Amino acid sequence: MTPEQQTAVEGLLRSHAAAPGGLLPLLHAVQDQLGYLPPAAVPLIASAFNRTRAEIEGVISFYHDFHTEPPARHTLRLCRAEACQCMGGEALAAQLRDSLGLPDEGVSADGELGLIPVYCLGACACAPALELDGRLHARVTPDKLRQLLQGLKGGEGAC
Numbered sequence: 616m617t618p619e620q621q622t623a624v625e626g627l628l629r630s631h632a633a634a635p636g637g638l639l640p641l642l643h644a645v646q647d648q649l650g651y652l653p654p655a656a657v658p659l660i661a662s663a664f665n666r667t668r669a670e671i672e673g674v675i676s677f678y679h680d681f682h683t684e685p686p687a688r689h690t691l692r693l694c695r696a697e698a699c700q701c702m703g704g705e706a707l708a709a710q711l712r713d714s715l716g717l718p719d720e721g722v723s724a725d726g727e728l729g730l731i732p733v734y735c736l737g738a739c740a741c742a743p744a745l746e747l748d749g750r751l752h753a754r755v756t757p758d759k760l761r762q763l764l765q766g767l768k769g770g771e772g773a774c
């Protein structure tokens with residue numbers, strides 16, 4: 616954790632630690648500000664809330680949306696649910712595994728792209744679907760996926 620991150624965590628602790636039920640809002644605030652929850656912040660949080668480190672780590676690991684690693688520059692959430700599977704989503708998953716050298720979830724070696732499987736994006740009628748940096752892409756073909764990934768490499772953004 617950098618000195619700047621520690622200062623940020625300490626500031627957020629001052630405004631959340633005394634509030635009833637303040638732990639989850641504090642964790643969200645830290646992640647919102649830093650992009651993730653640095654493991655080195657856990658002892659500070661545990662001390663401020665008079666909890667053990669294991670208790671804080673248990674809360675963090677319980678919720679899927681808390682992250683303990685710095686985020687990738689871009690996030691791709693690929694739908695792996697049934698409608699998308701039936702409409703070519705598994706081929707997209709295989710394409711991502713090949714092109715990123717990742718299993719179905721993780722961050723590319725260069726830190727550029729984080730891949731997260733999700734189970735329905737609410738776009739089943741337009742399957743297969745994925746979300747790239749918060750933007751939904753539907754009826755995704757292998758060519759379209761290739762173009763999206765190429766756009767990231769070119770620094771042009773998702774679309």
Ligand code: FES
Binds near residue numbers: 696740744
């Ligand atoms: S199953 Fe993929 S968007 Fe619903």
